[in-house]
Amino acid sequence: MLTEFRQRLAGTLALALDGAGFVGLLAGASLSLFLGKLFAAGLFALLAVGVLNRFARRRRGDFAVEQPTPIWVPLVCVALSLVETAAIVEGFNVPVRFDQPGFEKANLLLVVGLLLFLFYSQRYVLHRIFAKTSTASAL
Numbered sequence: 001m002l003t004e005f006r007q008r009l010a011g012t013l014a015l016a017l018d019g020a021g022f023v024g025l026l027a028g029a030s031l032s033l034f035l036g037k038l039f040a041a042g043l044f045a046l047l048a049v050g051v052l053n054r055f056a057r058r059r060r061g062d063f064a065v066e067q068p069t070p071i072w073v074p075l076v077c078v079a080l081s082l083v084e085t086a087a088i089v090e091g092f093n094v095p096v097r098f099d100q101p102g103f104e105k106a107n108l109l110l111v112v113g114l115l116l117f118l119f120y121s122q123r124y125v126l127h128r129i130f131a132k133t134s135t136a137s138a139l
Helices: 002-057 072-092 105-138
Strands: none
Touching (some): 072 105
16 A cells, blocks of 8 residues: 555656646746847847937038049949858858758848848948048048
């Protein structure tokens, strides 16, 4: 009778531990989902505060008159970003064609994002370099 009681007690404890583990698993998943959304909301709030702060600092009369960028700057930026993106894609062997094994649409999004990032960053740098040289040569 004592061994039968021990077996029933062990079975009941095992079932209770399984149930507690299941409840903990569900609570952990929902807690993780909540914290992830909370973290994303915090990031978006910081982004909004940064944008609004930048708008608050600007005034209408504060802009200096800048010379227009020559037409060759965007063309050079397009050419450089295409060459650099092609080198990075080939260097990392990212499948970007539909007939390549391992192709995913997310790879195309990465390539487009890389193209945009490289184009705008190079355009910013070349614009700043051109603005400095043009004002220095005007004096």
